[in-house]
Amino acid sequence: MEVPEVVVGRLPQYVRVLRDLQKKGDRLVSSKELGDLLQMTPAQIRKDLSYFGRFGKQGRGYSVASLLDQLKGILALDREWRIALVGVGRLGRAILGYPGFAPEGFQIVAAFDDDQRQVGQALAGLIVQPMSEMPRIVTEKDIRIAIVAVPAAQAQNVVNQLVSCGVKSVLNYAPVSVQTPEGVRVRGIDPVLSLxxxxxxxxxxxxxxxxxxxxxxxxxx
Amino acid sequence: MEVPEVVVGRLPQYVRVLRDLQKKGDRLVSSKELGDLLQMTPAQIRKDLSYFGRFGKQGRGYSVASLLDQLKGILALDREWRIALVGVGRLGRAILGYPGFAPEGFQIVAAFDDDQRQVGQALAGLIVQPMSEMPRIVTEKDIRIAIVAVPAAQAQNVVNQLVSCGVKSVLNYAPVSVQTPEGVRVRGIDPVLSLxxxxxxxxxxxxxxxxxxxxxxxxxx
DNA sequence: AAGGATTTGTAATAGCTGGAACAATTGGCG
DNA sequence: CGCCAATTGTTCCAGCTATTACAAATCCTT
Incomplete structure (x- = not known):
């Protein structure tokens, strides 16, 4: 069965709230409860989950631990993901210092910048590399995800380079819409658009x- | 006519790309061109715009300057928006220093934190205020938008306080789904969910x- | 052990969204 | 001046999405 992209987009929210429930000590949760927490209808949650299997028990609900495990498997979160960061200016440094990635299995293992003043510098345990090293390092470390934190004017060019290095997913912090070939996914993070x-x-x-x-x-x- | 929320969500992207075109010196743009830049079909762009009026000329396309003006008016971007920031930890400071807000008319005019070590401190030209001052300051400065950059555990509580102060839109950086009464809008910024x-x-x-x-x-x- | 309360998974349905198609209009060009 | 190429605004339709509804299953209580 074909899973709609919008459904995949909601799964991480389920993971997040299930983690909270687990931390809180809850063993069981119903679709109604999840719906209340996420401001969604219970039916939508049940239907989303039904794309992937039957995880609940009628009359009881879902086991928090087991549903969480299943979803982590579905989203491929049961492994470490190595990430390349491009751009170590103000924003890039904040991203390097953000403590939210590591606990979720996302590890920034390389940092690039084309500014010679930045290259060679040690940041968060990494040596900033010149862009010219990208093909070698991305291939060697088998990196499939990149975070782009360069000025808008350079974003498209950087993404092109990343794509040619084999990167398949890009998290784009630059306030610009970048084009990618089919098979390469981009998610934009732009607080201004949200506002x-x-x-x-x-x-x-x-x-x-x-x-x-x-x-x-x-x-x- | 009722405008779907998904359409409103795309308008800021149009604004962004129109700005770029204007900077580039283009006077006219077609829906086809916009569609190429945003990886959307021309029909969708024309249909989105048609919810608000007839801005183009058949055979020619849209005037970049005029469409930009219209969209800025529709999105109420032709004025200054005063914003309150809650939480001046690592993330909050990065947000305060982010240079992307001001040029778009978003000005952070107050910063709050409940950590006594932060209160009173000067940051980006603002004095960090205690949470207890929120009702007074938000009312006095007529603030309708808030950015939340507190730990996940405190986010719901902070949002509740903001809502009771009359804030109607919240940009939530905390990695948690917060609940709000109808009429209060929340947009979450969570790079982990995107990844x-x-x-x-x-x-x-x-x-x-x-x-x-x-x-x-x-x-x- | 039977009955009732609860909750899932899914089928049916209503509503929404995006895209194709085309008449209408505009400007350019010979 | 008339034709041609281009492009909009809109209608129509196909496909997608969310919600309602309910049979099936499970547990708890007495």
């Missing part, structure tokens, strides 16, 4: 009554 | 032939 999609509704609230009527407000987690 | 939705496809490529067949690969910008 701008919220001001639409804020503007309506401040605007005329006519505008108010035109926009419907609904919460989103 | 985890990509490993699903990477795992399939490394896995068995059976898994390979099960997952379909398609690029996404």
């Amino acid at each position: 701008q999609s919220m001001t639409y509704y804020l503007g309506a609230e401040l605007g005329s009554a006519q505008q108010k009527r035109a926009h419907r407000i609904g919460a989103r987690a | 985890q939705s990509m490993t699903y496809y990477l795992g399939a490529e490394l896995g068995s032939a059976q898994q390979k067949r099960a997952h379909r690969i398609g690029a996404r910008a």
Whole structure:
């Protein structure tokens, strides 16, 4: 069966909330409970999970530990992922220092920059490498994921290089939409875009009554 | 006419690419061109825009400057938005120093933290305030948007406080799903979730032939 | 052991979203 | 001046997504 991309996109949320429940000591959880925590309908959660198997028990719900294990397997989170970081400016350094990656199995194992003042420097236990070393290092370390934290003007070029090195997934912090060949996935992280999609509704609230009527407000987690 | 939320979510991308085109000196742009840049079909762009009016000229395309102006108006980006930041730890400081907000009209005008060692400190021209000052300052400065950069365990509590202060939009950097009443919008920024939705496809490529067949690969910008 | 309360997995359905297609319109060119 | 190429705005339709509804299964209580 074909799994819709939107379903895959929700699985990590399930993983995250299941971890919290496990930490809290809960052994069982129902789709209703999960739905409340994630502001989704129970049916959607059950249907999403049903793409991958039957993990629950009727009348009881899901075993937190077992569902978590299953989802980690499905998302391939039961292994370490080596990541290359490109760009060690202000943003890149913050990413290197972010403590949220390692506990989830994401390890930044190489850092690149084309600024000669940055190259050779030690950061978070890594020596910053010149871009010219990318093909060799990415191949040697078998890196499939890259994080791009370079200025917008350089992002497309950097992504092109990464793709030609065999990188298949890119997390793009540059505020620009980059194009990739089929088979290479890009996820953008741009707080400004997120803010701008919220001001639409804020503007309506401040605007005329006519505008108010035109926009419907609904919460989103 | 009711505008779907998914359409509103794409408008900021149009704004971003239109800015780039304007910087590049282009005066006109077609939906085909925009579609190529954003890896979308021209029809979708035309349809999205048609929710708000008729901005193009048949046979010619859209005036970059005029479409940009229109979209900025629709998204309420033609004004300054005052933002409160909660949490000035490692992540909060990085956000304060991020130079991408100001040029888009987003100004962080208050910073809060409940850590007594942080309160009173000057950061990026702001004095870090205690949480107890939030109701007063948010009201006085008429703040409607907040950025949350506190540990996951405190995020829900902080959001509750923000909501009770009248904040209507929250950009949540904490790796947790927070619940809000209807009318309050939350957008989460969690790079780990983005990575985890990509490993699903990477795992399939490394896995068995059976898994390979099960997952379909398609690029996404 | 029987009955009731609960909850899953899925089938059916309603609603939404994206894309194809095309008439209408515009500007350029000979 | 008339034709041609280009491109929009919109209608229609196919496909996708979410929700409702319910039979089947499980556990708890008495």
